[in-house]
Amino acid sequence: MLFNSYSFIFLFLPVVLLGYFALGRASNLAPVIWLALASLVFYSVSNWQFVSLLLASVAFNYLIGLLLITQHLRALPRRAVLAAGVTCDLLLLGTFKYAGFLAANLDAMFSTGLAVNILLPVGISFYTFTQIAFLVDAYRGKVAHYGWPHYALFVGYFPHLIAGPILHHKDMIPQFEAACSKRPNPHLMLCGLIIFGFGLFKKTALADGIQPLVSLAFGPVTPSFDHAWIGALAYTFQLYFDFSGYCDMAIGISLMFGIFLPLNFNSPYKARNIIDFWRRWHITLSQFLRDYLYIPLGGNRHGRSLRYLNLMITMVLGGLWHGAAWTFVIWGALHGIYLCINHVWVSHGPAIAPRFKRLADTAAFILTFVAVVVAWVLFRADSMASALLVLSKMADPTQIAAGRAEMIDAGLIMVCAAIAWFAPNTQQIMGYDHANRTVGEGLAAWPRRAAFLYASAAVLAFGILGIRQHSEFIYFRF
Amino acid sequence: MGGSARNLGRLLGASGLIIAVAAALNFMVDPLQFFRPAHFFAAMYSQDSRLQDAGLIHSQDFDTLFMGTSLAIHFRQSDIDRILGVKSLKLALNGSNSREQVFVLAAALERHPGRVLWEVDDWIFHDAPDVDSNSYIPADLYRRNARGVAGYLLSGRMARESLWIMARTIPPLEPVVARLTNDVMFKFPVSRVDDINVLQPDFDLAATYNANKAIAAFRYITDPVRSRYLADDTDYDMKVRVFERDAIGLIAGHPEVTFDIYLPPYSILQWVAMRDASPGTLQRVYDFSGYFCRRLAAYPNVRLHDFREVSEVTHDLNNYADVIHHSPDVDLKVLSWLAEGSYLVDRAAPSASLDRLKAQVEAYRIDPIER
Numbered sequence: 105m106l107f108n109s110y111s112f113i114f115l116f117l118p119v120v121l122l123g124y125f126a127l128g129r130a131s132n133l134a135p136v137i138w139l140a141l142a143s144l145v146f147y148s149v150s151n152w153q154f155v156s157l158l159l160a161s162v163a164f165n166y167l168i169g170l171l172l173i174t175q176h177l178r179a180l181p182r183r184a185v186l187a188a189g190v191t192c193d194l195l196l197l198g199t200f201k202y203a204g205f206l207a208a209n210l211d212a213m214f215s216t217g218l219a220v221n222i223l224l225p226v227g228i229s230f231y232t233f234t235q236i237a238f239l240v241d242a243y244r245g246k247v248a249h250y251g252w253p254h255y256a257l258f259v260g261y262f263p264h265l266i267a268g269p270i271l272h273h274k275d276m277i278p279q280f281e282a283a284c285s286k287r288p289n290p291h292l293m294l295c296g297l298i299i300f301g302f303g304l305f306k307k308t309a310l311a312d313g314i315q316p317l318v319s320l321a322f323g324p325v326t327p328s329f330d331h332a333w334i335g336a337l338a339y340t341f342q343l344y345f346d347f348s349g350y351c352d353m354a355i356g357i358s359l360m361f362g363i364f365l366p367l368n369f370n371s372p373y374k375a376r377n378i379i380d381f382w383r384r385w386h387i388t389l390s391q392f393l394r395d396y397l398y399i400p401l402g403g404n405r406h407g408r409s410l411r412y413l414n415l416m417i418t419m420v421l422g423g424l425w426h427g428a429a430w431t432f433v434i435w436g437a438l439h440g441i442y443l444c445i446n447h448v449w450v451s452h453g454p455a456i457a458p459r460f461k462r463l464a465d466t467a468a469f470i471l472t473f474v475a476v477v478v479a480w481v482l483f484r485a486d487s488m489a490s491a492l493l494v495l496s497k498m499a500d501p502t503q504i505a506a507g508r509a510e511m512i513d514a515g516l517i518m519v520c521a522a523i524a525w526f527a528p529n530t531q532q533i534m535g536y537d538h539a540n541r542t543v544g545e546g547l548a549a550w551p552r553r554a555a556f557l558y559a560s561a562a563v564l565a566f567g568i569l570g571i572r573q574h575s576e577f578i579y580f581r582f
Numbered sequence: 583m584g585g586s587a588r589n590l591g592r593l594l595g596a597s598g599l600i601i602a603v604a605a606a607l608n609f610m611v612d613p614l615q616f617f618r619p620a621h622f623f624a625a626m627y628s629q630d631s632r633l634q635d636a637g638l639i640h641s642q643d644f645d646t647l648f649m650g651t652s653l654a655i656h657f658r659q660s661d662i663d664r665i666l667g668v669k670s671l672k673l674a675l676n677g678s679n680s681r682e683q684v685f686v687l688a689a690a691l692e693r694h695p696g697r698v699l700w701e702v703d704d705w706i707f708h709d710a711p712d713v714d715s716n717s718y719i720p721a722d723l724y725r726r727n728a729r730g731v732a733g734y735l736l737s738g739r740m741a742r743e744s745l746w747i748m749a750r751t752i753p754p755l756e757p758v759v760a761r762l763t764n765d766v767m768f769k770f771p772v773s774r775v776d777d778i779n780v781l782q783p784d785f786d787l788a789a790t791y792n793a794n795k796a797i798a799a800f801r802y803i804t805d806p807v808r809s810r811y812l813a814d815d816t817d818y819d820m821k822v823r824v825f826e827r828d829a830i831g832l833i834a835g836h837p838e839v840t841f842d843i844y845l846p847p848y849s850i851l852q853w854v855a856m857r858d859a860s861p862g863t864l865q866r867v868y869d870f871s872g873y874f875c876r877r878l879a880a881y882p883n884v885r886l887h888d889f890r891e892v893s894e895v896t897h898d899l900n901n902y903a904d905v906i907h908h909s910p911d912v913d914l915k916v917l918s919w920l921a922e923g924s925y926l927v928d929r930a931a932p933s934a935s936l937d938r939l940k941a942q943v944e945a946y947r948i949d950p951i952e953r
Binding site: 110289290291293294297298301309557558560561562564565566568569570571572573 | 586587589590592593594595596597598600601604717720721722729732733736737738739741
């Protein structure tokens with residue numbers, strides 16, 4: 105089921121909210137079970153064939169976690185249990201996500217004739233990573249004993265299940281256990297609805313609106329210089345509004361249930377360097393990769409060379425996490441190189457005189473943005489050949505179409521760019537503070553709150569009016 | 583935020599009001615003429631056939647349907663009516679596959695026209711996604727179910743078009759609005775149904791249809807780098823399966839309808855390209871074509887016309903924009919041939935025209951300059 109569908113907005117969400125708060129009057133556990141079951145229904149509407157896989161994964165990881173938490177195993181068996189759990193998770197992910205890729209590469213190298221076509225279960229990357237983090241923390245002794253309904257809800261919680269954000273048990277399960285979240289809170293409902301509206305508008309009006317322009321670069325026709333740039337920039341903004349719109353919707357929906365989700369975006373295209381970009385883009389994935397891959401690899405604790413190696417490994421695997429294709433591997437590697445260069449610059453680059461600070465910041469902002477756009481070409485292209493073609497056209501100004509349509513396309517891109525670069529983001533507007541569990545605290549004192557309310561109503565309405573028949577979120581396929 | 587419950591009510595109420603206004607506007611103006619033919623506002627039409635056809639099916643009077651791909655997209659309904667003596671509705675869809683065509687035809691056949699004129703390209707029969715997974719076809723709008731109607735009424739883009747069509751009826755605004763309605767910003771720029779997807783009088787035909795362009799296209803598709811694409815979607819078993827499901831399914835399901843199916847006059851270069859660059863592909867295309875003709879010959883409600891062998895057209899490369907797309911002059915010839923039955927396939931010898939085509943392809947020699 106899609107957040108941007110009539111059935112979700114007008115049927116599923118109201119029914120689940122009503123049931124959740126109605127059951128909340130009776131007990132503290134019943135709403136958790138209700139929400140877990142609703143999440144299962146949400147998932148099964150368009151992925152019914154993978155429900156059993158999801159349930160099996162949840163049950164398996166819960167049992168492994170239980171072993172690690174409740175049984176006082178000695179070091180070696182404890183490590184073996186963790187290894188078995190993580191290996192099974194990775195095998196599951198590998199089978200569904202990477203078996204086809206592996207077979208295709210073996211076939212290309214050794215003409216094996218082997219072809220594997222396995223349908224990718226939606227959300228598998230997200231729920232697998234969520235649970236690996238749980239197992240590792242259980243092994244480290246950082247996990248309390250959770251009840252199975254709470255654990256099942258933590259993994260399957262429908263606002264995040266399909267495309268994140270990647271949740272952390274320590275953040276979520278205490279919220280599911282708290283009694284206060286089971287009572288309807290009009291303030292959280294209002295703020296949640298406004299945030300949901302912002303996200304829906306980002307998705308249906310901005311991301312879907314600019315989406316047709318992407319084919320100018322990535323369509324069947326070889327692009328000209330301006331078409332290649334229009335297409336690449338259109339994808340840059342489409343991806344941002346699509347994914348951050350999804351995350352806003354997830355945060356907004358969750359707020360209506362009294363649950364605070366972590367932020368996943370913080371105006372990434374305002375970044376002035378690549379390190380900063382990765383602190384603003386898909387934040388929960390960056391944190392996961394840092395905590396469960398980069399730091400266990402050694403992080404920056406074993407000298408500069410190993411630090412760069414660890415960075416490269418982390419980013420390449422991060423790229424591969426997005427999809428089983430060489431384009432994603434190269435995209436990850438490219439960002440790894442960017443990060444290494446950035447770290448070298450931070451360590452050895454010249455100090456900027458204060459009078460050149462503004463100029464240097466502007467240059468850094470432009471350079472960062474262009475570097476990110478170039479990398480998105482690899483991320484979006486169907487093949488390396490296609491990516492290289494688009495990149496070569498972006499560097500070849502000898503062929504320019506520049507007609508009326510291109511002017512209008514450029515105008516659309518400028519509107520998206522202006523929003524991404526200059527507008528405050530959702531959490532800034534709403535004062536969303538995940539750590540302190542507050543939102544909309546300043547709005548009551550705002551003199552123009554009535555205008556803001558009606559503007560938010562218009563944003564929500566235009567978001568609903570922008571819903572199209574076929575418009576999945578890009579990150580569903582990861 | 584004080585009075586959150588009250589503000590929540592205001593937010594929902596204001597959103598609901600905006601949505602209701604947009605839906606009312608769409609219902610009133612009805613850009614697709616989905617609920618009724620245009621009365622209150624001037625009829626305007628979109629060039630997006632997959633969207634527009636859902637409305638045309640219900641707003642137009644017709645006794646004959648005209649379906650096809652880009653090779654049939656520029657035909658004028660008035661030409662079809664004049665030459666064939668029918669009241670036609672053009673439903674041709676650019677780049678369409680058999681699944682889309684049959685879905686649209688089936689929806690239109692519910693209004694009981696007696697005849698279908700159907701331009702059938704070789705490659706429409708391939709494993710295409712079903713229409714519900716096809717983002718270009720508003721399938722529920724054709725089905726006129728609740729989701730389709732809701733999607734139409736609650737569409738902000740349609741509300742924008744509605745507003746635009748409304749603005750066009752205000753005399754002082756009309757010239758400005760008309761000038762801005764150019765299919766880039768606003769999608770309903772055509773004021774006469776006969777003008778949907780036709781080439782305008784100022785269109786430079788000579789620059790588009792000439793031998794140089796046909797030869798350039800021939801060189802492009804036979805280039806060793808790209809020639810493997812000639813084999814795309816030519817698997818014989820797949821084509822047979824899809825043809826049986828789509829075309830035969832529709833024809834057998836409507837015995838009361840006469841299907842005038844025609845095989846379009848591709849330039850001879852299309853065949854020669856396969857002959858020289860991908861002979862296996864040509865053989866599979868021949869095999870499927872033979873099967874296709876034999877199967878259709880068995881249906882009494884089908885008249886099959888094969889224009890592929892009309893050498894005075896197919897060998898004159900000035901008729902083409904590439905190796906297959908012919909000029910509007912040939913459109914008119916096609917209609918005349920259909921009216922006269924000049925190239926009707928003999929039910930007793932359904933493969934005869936194919937054999938004559940094979941002989942032409944075999945004998946055709948390419949001028950070195952065309953290489």
